[in-house]
Amino acid sequence: MDIAATTTWPGVILALPANDDIVARSQAGDAEAFRELYRTHRPHVARLIQRILGPDSEVEDVIQEAFIQVHRSLPSFQGTSLLSTWIHRVAVNVALQHIRRRKRQRAGPVVMTAEPPEPSTGDVVPEEDVLWRDRMRKLYAALEQVSPKKRAVFVLHEIEGLSAEEIAKVMRAPLITVRTRLFYARKALYAALAVDPAFREFLPGGDR
């Protein structure tokens, strides 16, 4: 994005976006411009939110909420990041907010992945799809045990394949913080998954 002008905020220089018609028009309340923005960015927002919440979650409402938030916060978008990065940040924050709210609404601690490993009978080979669905369920159950921020970092890195640098941009956190969150999320989750038979039996490349 080009930088057209700068303005000062106490002690800071803020860059204003240039020629960003869709942003300017949306900021001015142009419904068509916002509709266009929605159509352009919905696929990626949907993907991010679904990755963070998990495949079985009700994501459509959260996607809607994310775009309502985008609409509300358009005035504070000043072009210091790319529009897409900024929208993704809103989406991640809304997803995290959703998780926090969900956690608060649940009475008492959530019991997850506590079942002891089942002894392998050796004669029943589960259907591949069933196995992967089981792994996915186990992963998202384990993710409930870490803080929402660590969860987001873990999912974006391990599932979505974003680099720590990209995550730092999206979450607007120092790189070092992202790396540290990732380390602790991995430490907890790899340990939980490694003892799970569904993951233990995974052989890279030999399982399809």
Next chain:
Amino acid sequence: MSAHAPDLKKLFAMLDGRLSPADRLALRTHLETCKPCADKLAELERTRAALRELGTRMPAPPARAPDAEAKLMQAVEQRGAPGLRVAWWWLPATAGATLLLALLVLPSLRSAPSGEAPVTARVEGTGPAVAGGSVATVLALRGQVDEGPSLEQLHAGHAGEELAPSVIVHTGTDGEIRLALAAGGEVTLGPSSSLVLPDEADGIVRLESGTLEVAVVPRTEDRPPFGVETPLARIEAIGTKFRVVHEDEFTSVDVTEGKVRFVSLRSDEEQLVLAGAAVHADGEGRLAEGPGGTATHVAAGPPPDETPEAPEELPEAGGDEPPGDIATEPPVQVRRANGTIDQGKVRARVSRQRGALQACYSDYVMRMSPQAVEARVRFVVLENGTLGEIEPNLSVEDQPLRECIERVFRAIEFPRPQGGPARVFYPVRFSL
């Protein structure tokens, strides 16, 4: 070879290809003779491969529901122009202003032991459209809130989040919330209190009731002084640390450091209050010495700062719960000493090293534990701008972290103090 726990940090770095060639070679050599490490790495590789594969097998995100766009546009149109009602909690804060003060004071709450963090404050978002982003950042919260209607409740997980202009924050009977103001400085709202955030970064905060601890740096002349207003009085900071209490028919201020101007809104009477003194205003607008009210009002706040005369008598280190009510930012407070020093410059020069300081902490976290650490650094700046004695007093016992912090401070070139060496107290708080 003696048994040892595999170094997970190193193994993950290996996994990510982030080890230097020399380290990689050293690790490979080690793995040839160390089964636990080799097994661990194999396990990590297997788990990561499974996760990657899982990523590729995630179902596609749901296609847009047929009516989704129409519903969204309807919701958006009902709201009117963007930003009319700004919710506070997710503001992406593109305004760099908040960065300035987030510097060393990172969101500092230790994560709650269970997933469920106690709710500590309520927020009413009443902010108008925000052009400049947030006016405050949540640094820490604790305790619990009274039940009551609210738009959104804050809890420990919100540390680090940004608050919009004109938002009202309420705390419960044992709730407490510490905020970094976008304009600089920090305030801590005590239990059973209500605070209205400024309508713009430089605006005044309004204490509706309860206790407010304030720590701000003096402002330069081109900016209005930091101010707190209550229904009875206005308090202007002239560079300083003080506490304001407002209850029904009285407002009091007691000053720990620096001085404040205290103006009764009923009588326009005003008074300068110096460090160590307290003044209160009553409903008739009369000003009087002393905190006024009852002692319990004041007891809600933290204990007074330690005596400035005895900086070498440092509080005992140890205990992993750092005293959270210490004002940490703006951190520069020049102690009673011969010399005076430009606090803004000291702060700026330390802030410039925040990357190096964060690296010290990051190293600590990787070696030890992810707990928050508070470093209460006291040092003397000699007349030529170099560092004299320095005492980084940590909330945890850790020699390498101490030394790392000391090294960073030693490398800073400070402004020259006036009238002899100056003593500086600079608390720094680290957390993930």
